[in-house]
Amino acid sequence: MIILHHLNNSRSQRILWMLEELELPYEIKRYERDSKTMLAPPSLRQVHPLGKSPIISDGEVTMAESGAIIEYLGQKYGDGRLIPETGSADYRQYIYWMHYAEGSLMPPLLLRLVFEAIKSKPLPFFIKPVARKIADETTRQFIAPQIKTHFDYVEKFLGEHEWMAGHKLTGADIQMSFPLEASVARGVADSYPNITAYVKRFQERPAYQRALQAGGDYDYA
Amino acid sequence: MIILHHLNNSRSQRILWMLEELELPYEIKRYERDSKTMLAPPSLRQVHPLGKSPIISDGEVTMAESGAIIEYLGQKYGDGRLIPETGSADYRQYIYWMHYAEGSLMPPLLLRLVFEAIKSKPLPFFIKPVARKIADETTRQFIAPQIKTHFDYVEKFLGEHEWMAGHKLTGADIQMSFPLEASVARGVADSYPNITAYVKRFQERPAYQRALQAGGDYDYA
Structure with a gap:
């Protein structure tokens, strides 16, 4: 078992x-x-x-x-x-998104989370405004443009494809689900209709719903 | 070609x-x-x-x-x-390290880099000490313990294994090389003799040396 x-x-x-x-x-x-x-x-x-x-x-x-x-x-x-057939074009897409999800999409989202956390941390009153300023500037200049590049890219792809690798759900969709549904839940993806529709599409699957029931509280969904 | x-x-x-x-x-x-x-x-x-x-x-x-x-x-x-044979124990190790390198090991190293960059950024003199303090505290409390956990873990593994997945070099070694050699080059891995020896071991390979020649300047090596 x-x-x-x-x-x-x-x-x-x-x-x-x-x-x-x-x-x-x-x-x-x-x-x-x-x-x-x-x-x-x-x-x-x-x-x-x-x-x-x-x-x-x-x-x-x-x-x-x-x-x-x-x-x-x-x-x-x-x-x-x-998993698509090894060596096929769908397989190449599969392996690409499998690595892209954590290797490229997650890092700027993680950075955003860390700098948001710094802003909400209890800090001495005379440091707090400076901490907020540093966090906001880093996010604005360095992190937000990266997130935009990635979301524009995934949005375009999902405008042309129903699933990440071929005509049906694969492990690549499951691997990509975490950063995308977290972003939809937090409003990061509000201006990305294809990403929002894709997340809704997989969240409606019976297996996804059963997983939600089995797992208990899940704030990202 | x-x-x-x-x-x-x-x-x-x-x-x-x-x-x-x-x-x-x-x-x-x-x-x-x-x-x-x-x-x-x-x-x-x-x-x-x-x-x-x-x-x-x-x-x-x-x-x-x-x-x-x-x-x-x-x-x-x-x-x-x-690539080890599909379904073998070596293959499971291979696929594990293939994902671990960017999915788990790189994020705390990236965070460290970003906070180091904040410290060295030109900032108004009255903000600079606060920025340095925030960066140092975040690194000390949140990032450094994560890096230690990961390095202790890889160090132990490399005390018991010559290569990441089995008895010879695989793609998993190539995928793991980037975070490890960057850490060795920057002194992060100074107290990790197995990691240091492993990096030296793969850097001595003729193919690695040819790649270095072909690629030109490479600061991490």
Whole structure:
């Protein structure tokens, strides 16, 4: 039986969705973020030294890292679903988005989050306005233009394609879902109708809905 | 003929190394960073809308994103080299590190770079000390512990393994090389003898040396 070590409000929601798409039997082991620090609990480190979610156990195999888990599950249990045929044009798109999601799209979104966090941190009153100014300027000059470039790019692609890699859902859609639905939920994608429609499209899938039920609270969705 | 759109001091050094490992014929098209902003030139956007390097053209195929290019080249031209057999334990390690390098290891290193940059930015004299304090505190409390967790983890792995995925070099080593050699070059890895020895081990490979010659200036190496 596959065990998903699941942290609430995390990338492991993707794996839950994938397990539901493949209609695999699985068990959820739950970990709750610390309500103050929002960090994963130390107990996750007993499963994997990095203490990050998602992690799956599948018999002797322990796998971490969203992209690697999606690849593993797709190859082992996909039976032709969720991964296009190796060597095809769809496969090239698949592998591209699989790496693009965390390698290129997430970094500017992460930077934005970190600088937003600095603005909301409790700081001495005489430092606070300066901190806010530094955060705002860095976001404006350096981070926001990068996010715009990426969103313009994905928006254009989704104006011409229903799914990320070919005519049906693949692991690449699952891998891309996290940054895109987080952005839609936070209003970052308000001026991107194709991205918004795409997120709605995959969120309406029965397997996605079952994953949401199974996972419990999920703020990004 | 494969064309590598190569930006100096960038992730495209990895692809150059991979091309040399596979002894493939290729052509380099060079792009130079703006000496002031250190950004890639706008001409790269004509090759790919994101204007980032590496990008390769291979006949009709244009591929971006380091991880995806490594997968593409390995699958199309590797002929059993650089990718372990699908479904094997080595393959699971391979796919894990392929995603870990940019998905987990790079983000805290990127954050460190950004906060270092804030400290060295020209700022009004009354803001500068506050900016430095904010950058130092964020690094100390939030970023440095993450980097330590990751480096401890990779250090332990490299104490027990010669290569990332099995008994010989694979694409996973090439994908992991960028964050690790940058860290060694900047002294971040000074207290990590296994990481330092590993970087030296792959940098001594003839194919790596040829890539260095072909690529020109490379500050991270």
